[in-house]
Amino acid sequence: MFMFEMQMERLYLIIACMCAGLCTFASDGLVVADKESRNPIELASIAFLSADSAYVDGTITDERGIFRLPGRNTKPAKFIKISAVGYGNICKAISQLKGDTIFMTVDESTRLGEVTVKGIKQPFTVMSDKVVFDPGFVSYATNALDIVSVAPGIIDNGEGLVMPGKDGIKFYINGKEQKGTIKDAMMILKSYPSKNVAKVEIMTVPSPRYTLGQNVGVVNIVLKKQENDFLGGGVSYKLTQSDYTGNDATVYTTFRRDKFQTSLNLSGDISPYGFTESNRVPFDTYVRDADSWTKRSPMDFAGRWDISYKANENWDFSLTAYYSQGRMRQKSSHLYTYSETPDEPADERIVGRRKDDSKLYSGALDIDGRLSESARLTVTLDYLAKRSPTERSLMEGSAESQAYLDQKDNIRSSNLTAQTNLEIKASEKIKLDIGVNGIITKTKSDYDFYQINLPESKDRFNYTEKEINAYGRCNYTISSKMSVYGGLRYQYFHTSSESPVKADKINRHFSVVCPSLYLSYKIDNNQSLRGGYYYNIVMPTLSAVNPARLYLGKDYYRVGNPYLKRGRHYTIDLTYYYKSFQFGPYVEWYNNGIKEINYIDDDNNQVITWANAIDRRTFGFMTYWAYSKLDWLRFSITGSFANSLTKSNLPLLRPRVNSVTFTLRPNIQFIFDKESRFVGRIYGFFRTPEKTADMYIKSNWNFNASLTWKISKQWALTASGDCLLHGKTRGHQYLGDSEMSFSNEYLRRGFSLGISYNWGISTRAKSERRAVYDLNSRTKLD
Known part of the structure; x- marks a missing residue:
C-alpha cells in the first residue's frame, strides 16, 4: 500500500509538470464547410496566390475545417484557391471574403451513392502525424475492408x-x-x-x-457525414465453395435526425474448412x-x-x-x-474433438467537449468482458473408443x-x-483434466x-514545413x-518512463519526411504466464x-x-525478449513454454507504391524487408540466428469501362524464408483473382477465386536436443460469389421537403 501511494504521488507530480505554463489562445482562422450540411471539411487544400496568380503559400484545413491566412512575414x-476531394474548386480575392466561413458545393460526380470517382491523382495525402488514404483509389471496393486491406503500410497476409x-493494429471507426x-474488426x-x-487515416x-x-499502429476509418433526416444502410451476402460450403452475410443501417445519430452493424460468418x-x-x-x-x-x-448525440x-x-x-467445432484424425525402434514399427491412430464457445461484450461511453477555442476535453469509460469455455478430447483408435484424454477449461x-x-x-x-488513464484487468481460469491410467486433476x-x-x-x-513532436x-x-491448487501467489510492482521524439518535414508539394524514436515495454500474455498444463494433442502440452x-x-x-x-x-x-520455447521433456512429451530468452536487433524497411494515372489500370505494391539478428543464452534455443525476410503484396485493378462498373482484380502475397531462434520457415505464397460488377448505384456483384495458387x-x-520437420497445408483453393445492396431515403415529411426546396430556391449563398 505504501508503494502504491508513492507511485500515485509521483503520478500527480508528473501531471502537474505537464500542465504547468499552459495558456489559452483565441482562434482567428477561417472555416471551410459543406454548403448543404454545414459540416467542416478536413484536409481541404488552401493555396494563396499573388496578383499575377503566382503561388505564394499554402496550407490545409485541420479536423475542424480551420485554416489561417499567411503571416506578416509572407509575401502579400x-x-x-480552395480545393477538396468531392467538391468544386473555389477561387476568390481575399478582399471579397465575408464572415468567417467559406462554403463549398459538392461535385455531383462524387456524391455518396455514385459508382464513379473521378480525378484520383494521388491515392494518399501525407500530414504531419498521419497518412490519409483516399477510398476512391479502390475502384472494386464494396465494403470498408476492401479499402483498408490495400491502404499504405498494411499487408493482408491471408x-x-x-x-x-x-x-498489431488498433482499429477505430470515427x-x-x-x-x-483482428478477426472481429x-x-x-x-x-x-x-x-x-470518406477516408482512412x-x-x-x-x-x-x-x-x-x-507497439501498435492505428487505423481510423472516417465515415461520410450523413445528411439530416436520413435513413439508409446496406446488406451483403457471399457464398464460398472450397472443400466445404461457407456463408457470409452482413447488415448495416444508419439513421440521423437533427442532433441524434445511430447505426447498427451485424456480421455473420459460417465457413468450415x-x-x-x-x-x-x-x-x-x-522416430515418430x-x-x-x-x-x-x-x-x-x-x-x-453506435449512438451519438450532439x-x-x-x-x-x-x-x-x-x-x-x-x-467452433473441430474434428481431427492423427496417424x-x-x-x-528396438521392436517392430508400430502405428497408432488418435481421433480428436474440440469444442470452443466464446462470447465478448463491450460497452464504451465517450464525452467530447470543447472547453474553449483552445482546449478540448475527451473522457472515455470502457468495459469489456469475455467468456471462453473449451473442451478437448482424444480417443485411441476411433471416436467410439475409450477416451485417452479429456480436458475442459473455462477462461473468464x-x-x-x-x-x-x-x-x-x-x-x-x-x-x-x-x-491519464487507468486499466484493471481480471482473469479467472478453471481447468478439469483427465488422462487414462491417471487420476482426475483440477487446476485454477x-x-x-x-x-x-x-x-x-x-x-x-x-515553420509551415516542419513540425516536431516530443512525448513523455x-x-x-x-x-x-x-x-490456489499449487498454493503459489506472485505480486509485482514496477514503473517505467518512456520518452518519444518525432519529426515531420515537408520538402515541397510532392516530397516529405517523417521520422522518430520511441520506446515501449512488452508485457507477457495470459497464456505465457499461466502455469496450468493444457494439452493440445497426444504427448503435446502447453505450460x-x-x-x-x-x-x-x-x-x-x-x-x-x-x-x-x-x-x-x-x-x-528488443531486449529481454519474451520467446515461446519448444522442447522434449523426460517423458518424450513435446512442451511449449515461455522465457525471457532473446535479444533481437532488426533493420528493415516498408515500401508502398500506388499508380493511378491510366484510366483502365490502377495498382499498388506493398513490400517489407527485415534483416534481424537474434541472440540467446538459453540452451534450448540457437545461440545466434541471422534472418533476412522479404514480403511482397501486389494488388492490380483492371477497369473495363469509363464508369468503373466492371473492375477486375489480381492480388497475392509472397514471403521469402524466415528464421527465428528455434524455427526455420520456408517461403510461402498465394494468388487470388476477382471480378466486380457494379450493376447500379445500389447493386454490386463480385466473383472471386481464392488461393488459386498457394x-x-x-x-x-x-x-533442444532434437529437431522436428513439418509440412502443413492451411490454405485451400476456393471460389466465392457475393452480392451487395445499399439504400438510403429521406425521412422528412413531404411538406417539409417542399418548404426546404422553396427556401433554397429563393436563397443563394455566395
Missing part, C-alpha cells in the same frame, strides 16, 4: 491484417475503438458499404492516447511420424451499435456497444508411425478502462496533448493486472497471479511461466514520401 497574397514493424481481435469492417467511407506513430505504451499437418520428430530411441487431417467448423457473429456546438456524447460470439476475463485526455492549443505554434489460475498511464505530447510547429509517458504496473519479466522495445524510423510512393527504413531493438507451410523446428 491577393487571391485564395490470415489477417498486419503492419510491418508493429506488434474515432471510436473497435474492441476484440475485419468482420465489422465488412458490414460498412464502401461508398460510406493510418498512424504509424500515434499519440499515446491511442496506444498506451503498446480443412487443413493437413505432417511432422517428423526423432527421439532418443525412435505424424500425419493429421483436421476439419474446423466455425460460426462467428459480431454486432456493433448536445450543442461544444459537447458531443456517444455510446458504443459491441458483441461477438464464436462457436502416428513409430520407426527405428473482464477489463475496465477510464481515460481522460486534454488537447490544448497554447499558441499558434504549440499544441499539447496530455492525459487467477491473474490481475492494474495499470496507470500518464502521458504528455507537445507538437511544436517550427509514465506507466505504473501492478500484477498478481495466483494458483506457462508466471515468473516472466517485461521485454523492452526501442525503435527508430524514417519515412520518405514522394507523390504516391513511400519508403520507410527502421531499426529496432504454397504449403514447410520448415523445421528446433526442440
Whole structure:
C-alpha cells in the first residue's frame, strides 16, 4: 500500500509538470464547410496566390475545417484557391471574403451513392502525424475492408491484417475503438458499404492516447457525414465453395435526425474448412511420424451499435456497444508411425474433438467537449468482458473408443478502462496533448483434466493486472514545413497471479518512463519526411504466464511461466514520401525478449513454454507504391524487408540466428469501362524464408483473382477465386536436443460469389421537403 501511494504521488507530480505554463489562445482562422450540411471539411487544400496568380503559400484545413491566412512575414497574397476531394474548386480575392466561413458545393460526380470517382491523382495525402488514404483509389471496393486491406503500410497476409514493424493494429471507426481481435474488426469492417467511407487515416506513430505504451499502429476509418433526416444502410451476402460450403452475410443501417445519430452493424460468418499437418520428430530411441487431417467448423457473429448525440456546438456524447460470439467445432484424425525402434514399427491412430464457445461484450461511453477555442476535453469509460469455455478430447483408435484424454477449461476475463485526455492549443505554434488513464484487468481460469491410467486433476489460475498511464505530447510547429513532436509517458504496473491448487501467489510492482521524439518535414508539394524514436515495454500474455498444463494433442502440452519479466522495445524510423510512393527504413531493438520455447521433456512429451530468452536487433524497411494515372489500370505494391539478428543464452534455443525476410503484396485493378462498373482484380502475397531462434520457415505464397460488377448505384456483384495458387507451410523446428520437420497445408483453393445492396431515403415529411426546396430556391449563398 505504501508503494502504491508513492507511485500515485509521483503520478500527480508528473501531471502537474505537464500542465504547468499552459495558456489559452483565441482562434482567428477561417472555416471551410459543406454548403448543404454545414459540416467542416478536413484536409481541404488552401493555396494563396499573388496578383499575377503566382503561388505564394499554402496550407490545409485541420479536423475542424480551420485554416489561417499567411503571416506578416509572407509575401502579400491577393487571391485564395480552395480545393477538396468531392467538391468544386473555389477561387476568390481575399478582399471579397465575408464572415468567417467559406462554403463549398459538392461535385455531383462524387456524391455518396455514385459508382464513379473521378480525378484520383494521388491515392494518399501525407500530414504531419498521419497518412490519409483516399477510398476512391479502390475502384472494386464494396465494403470498408476492401479499402483498408490495400491502404499504405498494411499487408493482408491471408490470415489477417498486419503492419510491418508493429506488434498489431488498433482499429477505430470515427474515432471510436473497435474492441476484440483482428478477426472481429475485419468482420465489422465488412458490414460498412464502401461508398460510406470518406477516408482512412493510418498512424504509424500515434499519440499515446491511442496506444498506451503498446507497439501498435492505428487505423481510423472516417465515415461520410450523413445528411439530416436520413435513413439508409446496406446488406451483403457471399457464398464460398472450397472443400466445404461457407456463408457470409452482413447488415448495416444508419439513421440521423437533427442532433441524434445511430447505426447498427451485424456480421455473420459460417465457413468450415480443412487443413493437413505432417511432422517428423526423432527421439532418443525412435522416430515418430505424424500425419493429421483436421476439419474446423466455425460460426462467428459480431454486432456493433453506435449512438451519438450532439448536445450543442461544444459537447458531443456517444455510446458504443459491441458483441461477438464464436462457436467452433473441430474434428481431427492423427496417424502416428513409430520407426527405428528396438521392436517392430508400430502405428497408432488418435481421433480428436474440440469444442470452443466464446462470447465478448463491450460497452464504451465517450464525452467530447470543447472547453474553449483552445482546449478540448475527451473522457472515455470502457468495459469489456469475455467468456471462453473449451473442451478437448482424444480417443485411441476411433471416436467410439475409450477416451485417452479429456480436458475442459473455462477462461473468464473482464477489463475496465477510464481515460481522460486534454488537447490544448497554447499558441499558434504549440499544441499539447496530455492525459491519464487507468486499466484493471481480471482473469479467472478453471481447468478439469483427465488422462487414462491417471487420476482426475483440477487446476485454477487467477491473474490481475492494474495499470496507470500518464502521458504528455507537445507538437511544436517550427515553420509551415516542419513540425516536431516530443512525448513523455509514465506507466505504473501492478500484477498478481495466483494458483490456489499449487498454493503459489506472485505480486509485482514496477514503473517505467518512456520518452518519444518525432519529426515531420515537408520538402515541397510532392516530397516529405517523417521520422522518430520511441520506446515501449512488452508485457507477457495470459497464456505465457499461466502455469496450468493444457494439452493440445497426444504427448503435446502447453505450460506457462508466471515468473516472466517485461521485454523492452526501442525503435527508430524514417519515412520518405514522394507523390504516391513511400519508403520507410527502421531499426529496432528488443531486449529481454519474451520467446515461446519448444522442447522434449523426460517423458518424450513435446512442451511449449515461455522465457525471457532473446535479444533481437532488426533493420528493415516498408515500401508502398500506388499508380493511378491510366484510366483502365490502377495498382499498388506493398513490400517489407527485415534483416534481424537474434541472440540467446538459453540452451534450448540457437545461440545466434541471422534472418533476412522479404514480403511482397501486389494488388492490380483492371477497369473495363469509363464508369468503373466492371473492375477486375489480381492480388497475392509472397514471403521469402524466415528464421527465428528455434524455427526455420520456408517461403510461402498465394494468388487470388476477382471480378466486380457494379450493376447500379445500389447493386454490386463480385466473383472471386481464392488461393488459386498457394504454397504449403514447410520448415523445421528446433526442440533442444532434437529437431522436428513439418509440412502443413492451411490454405485451400476456393471460389466465392457475393452480392451487395445499399439504400438510403429521406425521412422528412413531404411538406417539409417542399418548404426546404422553396427556401433554397429563393436563397443563394455566395
